[in-house]
Amino acid sequence: MELINKYFPDLTADQRDKFGQMEELYQFWNARVNVISRQDIDTLYERHILHSLGIAKVLEFKSGTSILDVGTGGGFPGIPLAILFPKAQFHLVDSIGKKIRVVQEIADALKLDNVKAEQIRAEKLDDSYEFVVSRAVTRITPFVGWVKKNISKNSFHSLRNGILYLKGGDLTEELSELNQKSRIYELSDFFEEEFFQTKKVLYVPL
């Protein structure tokens, strides 16, 4: 939790309380339905919560923004972002129903009324969103194919509407397959911990 306070010092008491509750909630639910690897529970704040919040260092979602989290698994990056941006609306989807049930339980326990969790494949969604966020689902080229139909045209942020995808490693090849306005943000520019040395946010405007 100190890590969250270190990089997000302006949280409200309510936000701090919600982030604080996450460890116990994930310990409880992950013991019943495996949504994150067992050893990662010990590094929940760094490897899951802070990593998810890396997207917030790239873009602050304004009030009323609608955001889709594709392949949310146990709720990442959607749940931490929904705590940080309570006035934005988050739709968290995954093709596996038991993961979505965990996400719904956690969102309910945290009283996140800006989160809707749904079992559905991304390819089948027909709603529109300003931004799609995601982590560790598939290669970016097929991913763009799944969600480009879901990005709305109205833009009211400093970045054009599109995808913000959390990735690691060398993305040069993937970037060459994308439109030229796509870019990479290095999370090591925002967070000094070793874990973030290779972590990036890939931004694809659509």
Ligand SMILES: C[S@@+](CC[C@H](N)C(=O)[O-])C[C@H]1O[C@@H](n2cnc3c(N)ncnc32)[C@H](O)[C@@H]1O
């Ligand atoms: C490796 S997990 C990552 C979960 C989470 N984003 C995280 O980073 O902890 C990938 C997730 O994507 C989901 N998934 C894969 N293909 C999908 C699709 N076409 N539509 C929706 N969810 C999908 C899987 O069910 C799985 O829960």
